[in-house]
Amino acid sequence: MNAAWLPLTAIAASLLAAVIIFTLPEDARRLRTSINLLAAVIKITLVALMVGRVVQGDEAIFSFQIVGNIDFVLRADALGVMFAGLSSVLWLCTTVYAIGYLEGTANRKRFFGFFSLCVASTLGIALAGNLFTFLIFYEMLTLSTYPLVVHSGTDKALKAGRVYLRYTLTAGVVLLFGVVLLYSFTGEHSFASERGLGDYLGDHRALLTFIFALLVGGFAVKAAMVPLHGWLPRAMVAPAPVSALLHAVAVVKAGAFGILRIIYDLYGIELSVELGVTTALAVAACITIIYGSLRAIAQQELKPRLAFSTISQVSYIVLGVSLFGPFGTIGALAHLLHQGLMKVTLFFCAGIYAEELGIHCIDEMNGAGKRMPLTSLAFTIGALGMIGLPPVAGFITKWYLGIGAIQAEMYWVVAVLVASSTLNAIYFLPIVHRLWFRVGPAHGHGTWPNEQRLGRLETHGWLLWPAVFTAFISLAAGLLAGLPFSPLDWATRVAVGEYLQ
Amino acid sequence: MMWRFGLVESTFAPMLTSHWALAAVLCLPLLFGALAAIFPPKRMWPVALACVPILVAGLYLLIDTLQADLLRWQWEFSGVSIAFRLNGLSILLLLLTQWLGAAAALYTPGLLRISEPERFARWLWPLIGTVISALSLAWLATDLLTLYIALEMMGLAAVAMLLLSGKVAALQAGMRYLLLTLVGSLAYLLGVALVVGYWGQLDLAGLAQVMEPGPVAWMAAALMGAGLALKAALFPLHGWLSPVHASAWTPVSALHAGLVVKASLFVLLQLWSLLLPDTFWAPRLIAWMGMLAIVWGGLIAWRAESLKTLVASSTVAQLGYLMVVFPLLIGPDISPLARALAWEGFWLQLMGHALAKAAMFMAAGNLILATGETTLKGLAGTSRRLPLSLLVFGVASVTLMGLPPSAGFTAKWLLLHAMVVSQQWLAVAALLVGTLLTAAYIFRFFRYSFMETAPRQRYQPLAPGMDMIALCLALAAFVLGLLAHFPLELLQGGSA
Numbered sequence: 001m002n003a004a005w006l007p008l009t010a011i012a013a014s015l016l017a018a019v020i021i022f023t024l025p026e027d028a029r030r031l032r033t034s035i036n037l038l039a040a041v042i043k044i045t046l047v048a049l050m051v052g053r054v055v056q057g058d059e060a061i062f063s064f065q066i067v068g069n070i071d072f073v074l075r076a077d078a079l080g081v082m083f084a085g086l087s088s089v090l091w092l093c094t095t096v097y098a099i100g101y102l103e104g105t106a107n108r109k110r111f112f113g114f115f116s117l118c119v120a121s122t123l124g125i126a127l128a129g130n131l132f133t134f135l136i137f138y139e140m141l142t143l144s145t146y147p148l149v150v151h152s153g154t155d156k157a158l159k160a161g162r163v164y165l166r167y168t169l170t171a172g173v174v175l176l177f178g179v180v181l182l183y184s185f186t187g188e189h190s191f192a193s194e195r196g197l198g199d200y201l202g203d204h205r206a207l208l209t210f211i212f213a214l215l216v217g218g219f220a221v222k223a224a225m226v227p228l229h230g231w232l233p234r235a236m237v238a239p240a241p242v243s244a245l246l247h248a249v250a251v252v253k254a255g256a257f258g259i260l261r262i263i264y265d266l267y268g269i270e271l272s273v274e275l276g277v278t279t280a281l282a283v284a285a286c287i288t289i290i291y292g293s294l295r296a297i298a299q300q301e302l303k304p305r306l307a308f309s310t311i312s313q314v315s316y317i318v319l320g321v322s323l324f325g326p327f328g329t330i331g332a333l334a335h336l337l338h339q340g341l342m343k344v345t346l347f348f349c350a351g352i353y354a355e356e357l358g359i360h361c362i363d364e365m366n367g368a369g370k371r372m373p374l375t376s377l378a379f380t381i382g383a384l385g386m387i388g389l390p391p392v393a394g395f396i397t398k399w400y401l402g403i404g405a406i407q408a409e410m411y412w413v414v415a416v417l418v419a420s421s422t423l424n425a426i427y428f429l430p431i432v433h434r435l436w437f438r439v440g441p442a443h444g445h446g447t448w449p450n451e452q453r454l455g456r457l458e459t460h461g462w463l464l465w466p467a468v469f470t471a472f473i474s475l476a477a478g479l480l481a482g483l484p485f486s487p488l489d490w491a492t493r494v495a496v497g498e499y500l501q
Numbered sequence: 502m503m504w505r506f507g508l509v510e511s512t513f514a515p516m517l518t519s520h521w522a523l524a525a526v527l528c529l530p531l532l533f534g535a536l537a538a539i540f541p542p543k544r545m546w547p548v549a550l551a552c553v554p555i556l557v558a559g560l561y562l563l564i565d566t567l568q569a570d571l572l573r574w575q576w577e578f579s580g581v582s583i584a585f586r587l588n589g590l591s592i593l594l595l596l597l598t599q600w601l602g603a604a605a606a607l608y609t610p611g612l613l614r615i616s617e618p619e620r621f622a623r624w625l626w627p628l629i630g631t632v633i634s635a636l637s638l639a640w641l642a643t644d645l646l647t648l649y650i651a652l653e654m655m656g657l658a659a660v661a662m663l664l665l666s667g668k669v670a671a672l673q674a675g676m677r678y679l680l681l682t683l684v685g686s687l688a689y690l691l692g693v694a695l696v697v698g699y700w701g702q703l704d705l706a707g708l709a710q711v712m713e714p715g716p717v718a719w720m721a722a723a724l725m726g727a728g729l730a731l732k733a734a735l736f737p738l739h740g741w742l743s744p745v746h747a748s749a750w751t752p753v754s755a756l757h758a759g760l761v762v763k764a765s766l767f768v769l770l771q772l773w774s775l776l777l778p779d780t781f782w783a784p785r786l787i788a789w790m791g792m793l794a795i796v797w798g799g800l801i802a803w804r805a806e807s808l809k810t811l812v813a814s815s816t817v818a819q820l821g822y823l824m825v826v827f828p829l830l831i832g833p834d835i836s837p838l839a840r841a842l843a844w845e846g847f848w849l850q851l852m853g854h855a856l857a858k859a860a861m862f863m864a865a866g867n868l869i870l871a872t873g874e875t876t877l878k879g880l881a882g883t884s885r886r887l888p889l890s891l892l893v894f895g896v897a898s899v900t901l902m903g904l905p906p907s908a909g910f911t912a913k914w915l916l917l918h919a920m921v922v923s924q925q926w927l928a929v930a931a932l933l934v935g936t937l938l939t940a941a942y943i944f945r946f947f948r949y950s951f952m953e954t955a956p957r958q959r960y961q962p963l964a965p966g967m968d969m970i971a972l973c974l975a976l977a978a979f980v981l982g983l984l985a986h987f988p989l990e991l992l993q994g995g996s997a
Contacts, residue, residue, distance in 0.1 A: 136905035153953030184921040
């Protein structure tokens with residue numbers, strides 16, 4: 001039986017939540033909170049159902065005709081469900097966090113409305129069954145994140161919003177051009193096609209390469225690959241839940257996911273390797289990895305440092321994809337999930353430090369571990385994972401990427417991985433050191449920049465628990481990587497599916 | 502091209518009820534408009550009540566057209582025969598006119614209640630009725646004279662509507678518009694005279710049979726084309742458009758930018774595909790002008806100080822999208838695939854733009870009405886105070902930018918596909934650059950609206966439904982984009 005309603009209702013849940021939130025009055029705080037949480041839970045349930053169907057080897061497909069041969073297709077395949085699962089779980093965490101974070105501030109209706117729209121588009125991106133549908137949700141994501149980026153309405157935020165739009169809309173136009181070219185010449189844009197584009201290799205080699213460059217170039221802007229990353233550090237002016245969402249779930253990942261879809265489901269791995277585009281992509285990814293890490297070291301504030309770390313980390317996904325071979329693929333796919341979990345934890349913690357203690361700069365963090373042990377523990381787990389230390393999830397990724405590189409006989413990639421891990425350690429370990437081993441205001445030396453007692457615990461519970469939860473999952477994803485339904489297990493399932501085709 | 506416009510004989514005689522529906526579609530707007538001038542409606546419900554029979558008649562004709570593909574009425578009056586036709590395209594445009602007209606009419610009572618009472622306000626009703634009847638006539642007409650009558654009725658009623666608001670600026674702009682629209686009509690009439698004098702035919706289908714390309718056809722096409730381009734505000738003849746909208750009432754602007762300028766474009770395309778079926782340069786000239794229009798209109802909108810100027814200048818740029826398609830619709834050596842795609846994209850873009858622009862004018866009108874400010878700077882900070890009006894503006898602007906999931910996007914996809922297939926790379930570039938320019942001027946406004954430091958403005962509550970009508974129009978453009986399949990099938994109908 002084909003459950004067409006599953007992907008549709010999963011998207012409709014957040015869309016409907018957005019519509020309801022927009023129609024509610026600004027001060028209906030309680031109702032808005034319940035609707036947000038209810039929608040998030042419904043979505044997780046629906047995604048879990050889809051996961052169940054994929055395990056049984058049955059993909060839920062919903063489609064209708066838009067025009068001519070163009071259909072609107074939602075298809076819950078293994079890869080899509082993976083991204084959908086990540087976004088729905090992290091949406092719940094981020095919603096809880098955002099409710100606590102924005103308490104008592106203005107424009108919350110607008111915030112949560114667009115927040116829901118943003119997640120609906122992310123889910124649409126995950127489940128899109130062809131490029132046209134993908135494009136619809138991809139542009140929706142661009143538009144629905146703009147009000148979140150400029151949420152505070154300050155000059156700086158508005159400027160960041162302008163830069164964000166300049167980058168993403170231009171990328172959208174490039175992408176549209178690529179998709180139209182591809183469709184006009186091959187009539188092909190479905191992710192489920194068995195044939196792939198191999199037939200066109202003989203006559204249209206240059207054209208295929210050109211289109212590949214357009215498509216990947218369009219996606220690389222959102223994936224913040226150097227030199228197209230300029231918008232991401234500026235967008236850090238947004239509130240912490242938005243940064244968490246942008247970095248861990250929605251925007252950056254949408255770009256990386258788009259590259260995954262192009263290489264695995266549209267061009268096919270063999271064709272990509274044949275065209276020689278994967279090597280170029282690997283080089284670009286490596287440059288981004290090193291450049292992001294170097295820039296991160298130079299940052300004195302916490303959020304920009306995390307932002308440059310994201311630039312570096314997301315390219316691990318791209319790097320894994322461009323290594324021909326199953327291990328690289330597994331590493332890339334697992335990192336999609338792992339990086340989301342770890343980065344969202346780090347941003348949650350950064351937001352907590354800023355709200356509770358007024359900390360924005362790294363040298364203000366001395367001794368924060370004593371004042372806020374749970375937050376700092378979560379931060380430490382995330383940071384260690386980013387460096388790639390066992391047993392946190394980040395280690396698994398780097399391990400698989402290393403094996404993939406060796407199998408593909410690209411030894412320089414291993415060198416890049418080692419260098420990047422060292423750089424990661426250089427910019428994360430001092431923070432951890434400051435947190436736990438330096439003497440600070442908690443020990444009676446000086447004062448916090450702006451301390452507020454937000455809750456009975458070390459901070460407000462709505463802020464604290466999501467961070468602890470995601471930190472716990474990123475630890476568990478590393479420790480229990482061998483269990484079924486762990487990120488690694490699912491990534492392996494997807495990779496096997498791709499390579500056995 | 503002739504069959505695409507439904508200018509062929511139909512074997513199917515319309516039923517008697519279709520005659521009545523046709524009469525209702527053409528006459529009821531006039532009748533109800535006159536009635537409303539005598540008893541001006543103060544609430545929305547009498548207007549809604551008046552809209553019902555007209556819309557029902559339109560839907561009845563839709564069902565008829567779906568069954569028969571092509572309806573054709575013909576009468577003889579003392580040797581002169583008058584014919585109306587209704588094919589997939591004209592029924593779509595007719596329905597668009599009716600629903601947009603209904604939305605504008607429903608919006609009007611609230612507007613008149615809130616804004617200061619005007620002496621001439623009651624005359625708005627018959628003028629709206631006249632414009633809708635004239636537009637319906639323009640979609641149905643099959644001969645040059647009826648087209649002329651429809652255009653003239655429409656143009657004069659539009660001028661009168663614009664003059665109604667009574668401000669000095671409106672009078673100035675209106676008089677200029679009157680002058681130009683008369684010049685346009687004159688040029689058109691000269692073209693008609695040339696055609697009649699040479700071939701002795703007014704009937705379009707008949708003309709197509711006897712007409713042969715040559716200097717006379719070119720001359721006539723040039724005269725008619727210039728006149729219609731002036732009326733349709735095609736670049737570079739668009740100068741009168743912005744001032745006219747700056748001082749007009751909101752429903753008037755919505756009707757005018759959504760439909761009135763489109764009617765002239767429709768007639769232009771129809772006549773040229775008849776008179777210049779295989780001309781290479783004429784459609785290209787239009788296309789080049791269109792490219793300039795996209796850039797120029799975008800730049801004016803980007804520099805605009807007032808919100809209405811922004812919205813009005815965006816019409817110039819959006820008409821440019823339609824002009825760029827001309828070489829794919831008229832001319833020799835166009836592959837059937839490209840022509841079919843361009844044909845679908847053209848009308849989808851036109852319909853999507855009509856809905857979105859009407860919604861946008863209404864949203865802009867609501868913002869201006871509620872705050873009393875007309876400039877972008879004055880409207881800073883509206884995001885907090887008027888979120889719904891701003892949301893409508895946003896939804897409408899998605900269509901104008903051509904971003905998914907709107908009719909603008911689906912149309913752009915079709916047009917890009919057609920252009921890539923026929924390798925018109927310059928046009929592709931124009932469309933893509935247009936997207937970015939549109940985004941630039943739209944988000945310039947949004948940037949102001951998100952400011953939090955703006956002073957608190959005078960706030961005038963809107964009448965219920967004023968935002969909702971605009972929202973429905975803007976969302977209709979989305980639905981049209983996602984379900985484009987249905988209207989487009991109608992467009993291709995009758996291909997047999």
